[in-house]
Amino acid sequence: MTNSQSLPHHAWAKTPPLGWNSFICYGSSVTEKQFKENVDAFAEKLAPLGWEYVVLDFCWSHPDPGPVANPNQEAGYTPALACDEYGRLLPSVERFPGAANGVGLRELADYTHSKGLKFGLHIMRGIPRQAVDANLPIKGSNATAGDIADTDSKCTWLNHMFGVDHSKDGAQAYYDSLFELYAEWGVDYIKADDILTDYPGPYHKSEIEAIHAAIAKCGRPMVLSLSPGPAPVNQAEHLRDHANLWRMSADFWDQWKKLYEMFYLCNAWTNCGAEGYWPDADMLPMGRIALCGPEGDPRDSLFTFDEQKTMITLWSIFRSPLMLGGDVPTLDEATLSLLTNPEVIAVNQAGSKPRQLYRHQTLVAWISEAPEEGEYYLALFNLADENDTVPITFSQIGLGNYLEFRDLWAQKDIGVFEKNYSIELPPHSSALYRVRKPKH
Structure with a gap:
């Protein structure tokens, strides 16, 4: 709807x-x-x-x-x-x-x-x-x-x-x-x-x-x-x-x-x-x-x-x-x-237009559009009962091969990454980012 x-x-x-x-x-x-x-x-x-x-x-x-x-x-x-x-x-x-x-x-x-x-x-x-x-x-x-x-x-x-x-x-x-x-x-x-x-x-x-x-x-x-x-x-x-x-x-x-x-x-x-x-x-x-x-x-x-x-x-x-x-x-x-x-x-x-980007058993990614054009919010979840690595391939987002990540829970920029990104998360935990093309 x-x-x-x-x-x-x-x-x-x-x-x-x-x-x-x-x-x-x-x-x-x-x-x-x-x-x-x-x-x-x-x-x-x-x-x-x-x-x-x-x-x-x-x-x-x-x-x-x-x-x-x-x-x-x-x-x-x-x-x-x-x-x-x-x-x-x-x-x-x-x-x-x-x-x-x-x-x-x-x-x-x-x-x-x-x-x-x-x-x-x-x-x-x-x-x-x-x-x-x-x-x-x-x-x-x-x-x-x-x-x-x-x-x-x-x-x-x-x-x-x-x-x-x-x-x-x-x-x-x-x-x-x-x-x-x-x-x-x-x-x-x-x-x-x-x-x-x-x-x-x-x-x-x-x-x-x-x-x-x-x-x-x-x-x-x-x-x-x-x-x-x-x-x-x-x-x-x-x-x-x-x-x-x-x-x-x-x-x-x-x-x-x-x-x-x-x-x-x-x-x-x-x-x-x-x-x-x-x-x-x-x-x-x-x-x-x-x-x-x-x-x-x-x-x-x-x-x-x-x-x-x-x-x-x-x-x-x-x-x-x-x-x-x-x-x-x-x-x-x-x-x-x-x-x-x-x-x-x-x-x-x-945010706007939130949606599940993927779910692979207990690994889940959600995305929504940020107010600035060409920026997205990205959430990664490990729903398993043990540590696991949650990946994201940038082609799934559609902003190009290089993306700048900001960790929103930590309120700090964490760098520019090429083609993909992954994070090892403890059980039942998550990470939340703003992602965008590098400005420079």
């Missing part, structure tokens, strides 16, 4: 978003205090390099959800969520005291904006079950929650919502009212969940279209991210036309097997992203994670330093959004160095 059509919402994410999301650290139980502590650290450590989004993930309406709120489809369901008279979820004041007196998340968004950052919010598709139980009215419509709910459409991992039947009057009005509220709060980014694929469940096309339409009406630009994957590749054009980013995989965690598999997914989604719309390889499980669930006990990332470097290299050359999942206040210097290398960030933000 090529960028044959530039749509208004594409202007809201001209480059892959760079940010932080609370899920990998705090699961469903993040508090206002924890969120603000990460905002402060993010503004200090990451924002100077162009990182800008901080995203509050799921269950912010629940007063005491635990690490994962009500994971079973039916057992344990209680109408405990904070909700207004129109069936719209509100932040729990027990966890977000700044939301008292009807302020909602405006105070938290204002705090985020005061740091020069943008505020993101996780939502679940559909309408709260408790709104359906109470048959609450839909703002801007004569319909009620019971009229528009599809009670057969349920999330399999969080039992708070029913889907919305978009053949019913009032369905679009409900989503319009949601985004009217989010615009009042000052939301800049929406992560809409349970909406792509819950294998073997459906692709929720009508819900995606309803959210897209509601954002267009609300009067405030909001980047739209769709989760969880795997998104269906045969819906790439529909995704481009209605969202800014979409997940290629199920939840990504700090396991080499998942990173290894991501190389196949990135290759499958080649040519499906461009300015304004991005296939998303998911959050970066780096630093201190799982502080409050949902995946095991609190720990440092299980990825080695080389594996984290490989992850950032792949995400950058492919131009996936970069969304950190680790606790920002406690980031160590080594991890921070992987997130704040300006020459690597430039590959993610300024």
Whole structure:
């Protein structure tokens, strides 16, 4: 798929978003205090390099959800969520005291904006079950929650919502009212969940279209991210036309097997992203994670330093959004160095037309075009469990027999090479270069 059509919402994410999301650290139980502590650290450590989004993930309406709120489809369901008279979820004041007196998340968004950052919010598709139980009215419509709910459409991992039947009057009005509220709060980014694929469940096309339409009406630009994957590749054009980013995989965690598999997914989604719309390889499980669930006990990332470097290299050359999942206040210097290398960030933000150049079993090369004519970004990967040499023949690049290499991780020029180049890499590691014809 090529960028044959530039749509208004594409202007809201001209480059892959760079940010932080609370899920990998705090699961469903993040508090206002924890969120603000990460905002402060993010503004200090990451924002100077162009990182800008901080995203509050799921269950912010629940007063005491635990690490994962009500994971079973039916057992344990209680109408405990904070909700207004129109069936719209509100932040729990027990966890977000700044939301008292009807302020909602405006105070938290204002705090985020005061740091020069943008505020993101996780939502679940559909309408709260408790709104359906109470048959609450839909703002801007004569319909009620019971009229528009599809009670057969349920999330399999969080039992708070029913889907919305978009053949019913009032369905679009409900989503319009949601985004009217989010615009009042000052939301800049929406992560809409349970909406792509819950294998073997459906692709929720009508819900995606309803959210897209509601954002267009609300009067405030909001980047739209769709989760969880795997998104269906045969819906790439529909995704481009209605969202800014979409997940290629199920939840990504700090396991080499998942990173290894991501190389196949990135290759499958080649040519499906461009300015304004991005296939998303998911959050970066780096630093201190799982502080409050949902995946095991609190720990440092299980990825080695080389594996984290490989992850950032792949995400950058492919131009996936970069969304950190680790606790920002406690980031160590080594991890921070992987997130704040300006020459690597430039590959993610300024490259174009990324593609796999070759794959020979566990040896992989990717390439993308750099902004300067006749220059390319080149990533080499050793996915094997032992040292191996990764080669590149210059005829594969097409710039001639002599190329000048700059090591972007080291931020230094390493010389001019003739016809080919190779590097011995440790297991699960990578190298990233800018290559061009010598200027002299």
